[in-house]
Amino acid sequence: MDLLSRVRIVLVEPQHPGNIGAAARAMKTMGLRELVLVKPYKFPHKDATDMAVGAADLLESAQVFDTLREAVADCYVVGSSARLRSVPLKTTTPRELASRLAREVAGKVALLFGPERVGLSNEDFDLCHELVSIPADPEFRVLNLAAAVQILAYELRLAEAPDLAGAPERSPVDAREMELFYEHLERVLVAIKFLNPKHPRQLMRRLRRLYARAAPDENEMNILRGILAAIDGKGGEHG
């Protein structure tokens, strides 16, 4: 399933209904469709509908929950934060996050946005696997809620861009298959003495990045694994 249909935008206790509508519009312009609200102050509301313009369908299909826990139960959870937090969680940028979600995370993803003034609470962060922070001017970091949704949605769309550019739809293999490939690759590189088995880290990390970018589909993965097997086989033939 492509990234855009795997991402759920979760607004936690949004205070202004206008922002809910504007967020829905921001989502729809980038091809995101799943909006979830946790304890919205006012919803449904005329301001939300007015600001949604052509994205009122996302408001109609939006699910409303009483707790964040229920809203993200089936998801990989990413919290957004304007401030630098002293939270012991990995913090990433929208671009890096989008690229990683597209290539390395399978399944549903929930992207959380906190209440307008205060942001996500520590209890909300407890449910997050990682954080994302939009690079902003340190003197004035406070993006409007819908503007923050717009930037994240934009980066998610661009991470999908190779597929959206008109090239035939591709289905990269999942993270498990990539791991099996990396293991195989590492074994072979050690066997041909390219990789020092005591210090494989840095080189393997670079190769992982390279092949993650290529995002091989099943057919291509078969070719790559076939090449590795043939190298192994050659070793066997002569050894």
Place this chain on the structure above:
Amino acid sequence: MDLLSRVRIVLVEPQHPGNIGAAARAMKTMGLRELVLVKPYKFPHKDATDMAVGAADLLESAQVFDTLREAVADCYVVGSSARLRSVPLKTTTPRELASRLAREVAGKVALLFGPERVGLSNEDFDLCHELVSIPADPEFRVLNLAAAVQILAYELRLAEAPDLAGAPERSPVDAREMELFYEHLERVLVAIKFLNPKHPRQLMRRLRRLYARAAPDENEMNILRGILAAIDGKGGEHG
């Protein structure tokens, strides 16, 4: 002078004063400060001030002009357009534009946004050197005015400080180096008997596509060539 202080955001005949305020806020979060208005319907206005939140200073310093020509007289002019136009102007994406403006264009830059419903007119386009179009869902392209300003401002900020993007700007090797790599790869695949030298075509085409997507930079290319050499070397060792 850095890019952010060279860019002037020009709103042409904005209809809703709230959008002027929201655009000012979007600008300021990304470090842009120069706002110019051409024939705003209502300005100054309470809605503009309300939506600007902490960016009211940009509204106070905003210049207002009667004609677009005066507003951009000293600038390199880029028009934004949601639709695909039959305008004989180069059209680029926000990311590409920002990176090029940072590296190749000196002096002032004016970034134009048209009226909410209709966008820039053909007369406005006559004053533009090029166009920029935000990649959006073809089914629902209509970003809110301030949301469009937010995305452009965000890309300008990241172009100014690529390290903030999280995905550092990469410099893939050129086509010549890629061809040398493909030749080397083909030789090695024939040597390990993975590739039938009589029918290399289809498999090599697939591998080319895969590695073209990965777009290796120089460092990564050195690793790939090193691996190929090590496979060759192993053959030599035993053969």
